[in-house]
Amino acid sequence: MRLPRQIIPYGNDALLLKWEQKIAADVNAGVHAYASMVWENDAVIESVPAYCSLLVRYNASKTNAYKLKEWIYQLTPDAAPDRKSRLHKLAVVYGGEYGPDLETVASQTGLSTEKVIELHQKVTYRVYQLGYKPGFAFLGETLPELAVSRRDNPRSKVPAGSVGLAGQQTAVYPHICPGGWQLIGRCPATLWDVNRDEPARLQAGDRVKFHAIDAADWEKTAKKTATWKV
Amino acid sequence: MEGLIHLECIQPGGGAYLVDQGRPGKRHLGISQSGAADDRAAQRARELLELPEDAVLLELSLSGGQWLLSGKGQFAITGADMNWRINGRPIEAYTTIDFDGDFMLDGGFATKGCRSYLAINGEWEVNKLMGSVSPGLPEIPQITTAWSATIKAGNEVPYTSDLDIYQHCPAELTSLKVLPGPEWSLLNQAEQAQLLETTFTVGQESNRQGLRLDWPAEMPAYELPTLISSPVIPGTVQLTNNGPIVLMKDAHTIGGFPRILVASIDDIAPLAQLKPGDKVGFVLG
Numbered sequence: 001m002r003l004p005r006q007i008i009p010y011g012n013d014a015l016l017l018k019w020e021q022k023i024a025a026d027v028n029a030g031v032h033a034y035a036s037m038v039w040e041n042d043a044v045i046e047s048v049p050a051y052c053s054l055l056v057r058y059n060a061s062k063t064n065a066y067k068l069k070e071w072i073y074q075l076t077p078d079a080a081p082d083r084k085s086r087l088h089k090l091a092v093v094y095g096g097e098y099g100p101d102l103e104t105v106a107s108q109t110g111l112s113t114e115k116v117i118e119l120h121q122k123v124t125y126r127v128y129q130l131g132y133k134p135g136f137a138f139l140g141e142t143l144p145e146l147a148v149s150r151r152d153n154p155r156s157k158v159p160a161g162s163v164g165l166a167g168q169q170t171a172v173y174p175h176i177c178p179g180g181w182q183l184i185g186r187c188p189a190t191l192w193d194v195n196r197d198e199p200a201r202l203q204a205g206d207r208v209k210f211h212a213i214d215a216a217d218w219e220k221t222a223k224k225t226a227t228w229k230v
Numbered sequence: 231m232e233g234l235i236h237l238e239c240i241q242p243g244g245g246a247y248l249v250d251q252g253r254p255g256k257r258h259l260g261i262s263q264s265g266a267a268d269d270r271a272a273q274r275a276r277e278l279l280e281l282p283e284d285a286v287l288l289e290l291s292l293s294g295g296q297w298l299l300s301g302k303g304q305f306a307i308t309g310a311d312m313n314w315r316i317n318g319r320p321i322e323a324y325t326t327i328d329f330d331g332d333f334m335l336d337g338g339f340a341t342k343g344c345r346s347y348l349a350i351n352g353e354w355e356v357n358k359l360m361g362s363v364s365p366g367l368p369e370i371p372q373i374t375t376a377w378s379a380t381i382k383a384g385n386e387v388p389y390t391s392d393l394d395i396y397q398h399c400p401a402e403l404t405s406l407k408v409l410p411g412p413e414w415s416l417l418n419q420a421e422q423a424q425l426l427e428t429t430f431t432v433g434q435e436s437n438r439q440g441l442r443l444d445w446p447a448e449m450p451a452y453e454l455p456t457l458i459s460s461p462v463i464p465g466t467v468q469l470t471n472n473g474p475i476v477l478m479k480d481a482h483t484i485g486g487f488p489r490i491l492v493a494s495i496d497d498i499a500p501l502a503q504l505k506p507g508d509k510v511g512f513v514l515g
Contacts, residue, residue: 008412012494016412016460046254046257052458130483132482134260134367194367
């Protein structure tokens with residue numbers, strides 16, 4: 001388990017824990033272990049994990065930056081309870097109107113569109129962090145061959161379910177929102193339901209595996225994956 | 231007897247939002263804190279009507295718009311000075327006002343501050359999503375012309391007015407008290423000094439997400455690396471390629487631009503009263 005390399009104050013009532021600044025599964029696992037462990041301190045009011053850093057906000061009337069930092073230093077992350085990591089198998093209709101940037105990705109990577117689709121399904125991705133928009137899950141890492149830049153002109157409206165690529169990251173837009181990632185397909189599953197206690201289907205630490213389906217199976221798959229079990 | 235009050239939007243002004251306590255503590259889900267941009271002005275509006283801390287208010291930015299208020303009850307307006315009128319007659323801010331009948335509430339351009347709060351004594355019949363009516367979720371409806379809401383009138387409260395109405399009006403914030411942010415040390419000493427000496431102008435693109443500060447044309451751009459995205463909180467000053475952005479209540483939850491400064495917790499509410507064209511500088515301490 002990777003330990004934070006640095007703990008620094010962030011404003012009047014928060015600490016920032018920094019790991020090695022890289023996108024790597026073992027570093028991120030360390031981040032999430034600490035993200036859940038810090039809740040044992042009753043002065044903690046917020047714990048926000050990212051790729052390789054963690055924001056911990058505290059109630060300044062119950063503790064201070066120094067005390068909390070010392071408390072965090074004595075934590076033993078290997079004893080952290082294993083968070084149950086769910087595996088989500090998500091269907092994708094690749095290309096065409098579902099993935100308007102598939103051709104661009106193919107030409108940027110020098111691969112055929114078939115190869116892009118094949119490589120995107122090859123990896124079981126890790127949910128590194130949630131952010132940008134409610135329930136937006138950053139998945140990584142894609143194979144190095146699939147690395148692409150963001151679009152020069154971000155779209156003002158990306159359809160819900162769109163599957164995007166940026167750098168060595170991939171993601172499914174949970175709802176309609178602006179976005180600059182290269183869209184290669186669309187996923188019919190519901191990923192965001194504001195009426196649930198936990199509206200986001202994908203949680204940090206979960207795993208995601210994509211599989212291709214035909215456009216003809218969209219409706220059937222959408223119905224089957226309209227909801228999810230916790 | 232419980233009556234119903236009706237509020238209808240004739241013209242939303244420069245941006246109208248229903249706000250309450252927001253959704254604090256949900257940043258790990260990508261959900262911003264939201265809630266009233268200026269907590270202090272909002273809280274004062276609630277106090278004038280003895281409303282609970284999570285009461286719903288209407289937040290109006292830059293200009294007040296036009297609102298048709300019908301029924302019998304009480305309201306109060308706090309925050310920015312927008313020369314509010316009721317049926318054409320000027321009304322006092324920071325005061326409980328009784329009404330009985332149909333009235334046109336009319337707000338002009340903010341002459342002092344940026345955001346006004348309209349509180350109505352009663353309980354709003356509006357849908358809460360994840361515990362709040364505030365913006366920040368895709369399902370929260372936008373307030374535009376013809377939008378309307380019903381409020382169950384509350385028990386009458388005694389008349390209150392802040393003796394000196396300017397006592398609670400947003401003070402003009404000219405220097406923002408800041409602490410060094412996590413990436414302050416990425417700036418060299420000359421850049422740090424220059425940043426603290428510069429008076430910035432609040433840009434037109436500012437909104438509830440953040441105040442965008444215009445980078446003076448004569449100032450050289452700083453060459454800073456983009457980081458692997460990391461959490462951010464309201465009050466953070468991120469240095470983007472187009473100048474600093476001071477994050478507010480609807481800010482994103484993670485970001486990759488260097489967090490050079492963090493506003494002191496007491497300055498976050500007054501920040502929301504800065505409007506495009508206002509001048510602001512940073513003071514460490």
